[in-house]
Amino acid sequence: MIRLFRPNCPNPAALAAQNYKHPDNKAALKGASNDKCMYCECKISHIDFAHVEHIKPKAEDKYPELMFVWENLGYACPKCNNSKSDKYHEDTPYINPYDEDPEQHLVAYGTYLFSKNGSERGDLTINDLKLNRPDLLEKRQVKIEELKRTIDACFRTSSQALRKAALDELQKEAEVDKELSLFVKSYMLLNAA
Template identity: 40%
Template sequence: MAQLKVESAGKCMYCESFVDDVSYAAVEHVRPKSKFPDQVLEWGNLGIVCTRCNTNKGSYWTDDESLTLINPYQDDVEAHLSFHGPMTMARVGSSRGENTVRKLQFSQRVDLLISRAAQMENLYTLITAWATAEDGSELKELRAEDVRAAIGKGVEYAGVLRAFARRSGFPVTGD
């Protein structure tokens, strides 16, 4: 489990919460071990999840590829999901995105929405400081470094924060 935590930056593969901050980590079997016992130890089938996402997903699996949950380690998340403020929404026309949001109950988890909103508020302060600094100044570049650090892939809720930064006019790179 230690290596999985390192590779995921300690974040739940689905909601991006720091797992140890909200509960105990669980090893996720993307393809449930009850239905795919031969894949229990396959590295590509494993991830770290929080107990909320783990409980919500349970042993869910479907052979209908249009309804499989998004695997953030293998799928292009932004092809199926979009972030609007602290909300995670399915992209129009993505049944996989819709099923992922429904099954993991992203819209009903008020605690998750509040945590994301708090991070967005902090980011808003950093983006405002960057936006109001004089173009071409050293201060502007220092403020940009602060924003880049706040939206790095290892931070909690990176997907939500990067989308917010993009919408706020900050040039997000390295997606």
């Protein structure tokens, strides 16, 4: 999870008409997270597969009054959205990347996401959203192996040009629009500094 910035709502009339999935608004959320799930940073292959996530659940016994409130909407993959379901803890809310910097609560190390500074909110977010589920561990592992190959090539080559190309490639992988960028950044800090 990385810090995101909420755009203005492009189509407030749709929300007023009780439509929280309007394509204009969904596209704005997609753009704000660079086509990635707001929670697990996986690219969502097609916008139709993405869920408009209700940060505070819209269930009748939870926060139905927030069903059409822009600030309560996000862009999530089906796996995170289904894991979170209608869970929400008023006293220990899940980390909301649109409102705060997740890196105050969460840290990537290897293929795992950990809470940091004793953050209970971080722990709950990881556990309830299953942010160390097997498919994510596998994706992170594949990404790390790619990075390792590039870093090795960097160290081994005697060609300045090849080294520069490899370093440029590494730098790009850590940018916010890339999948799993938090894990890439963490791996590079430990292995390519």
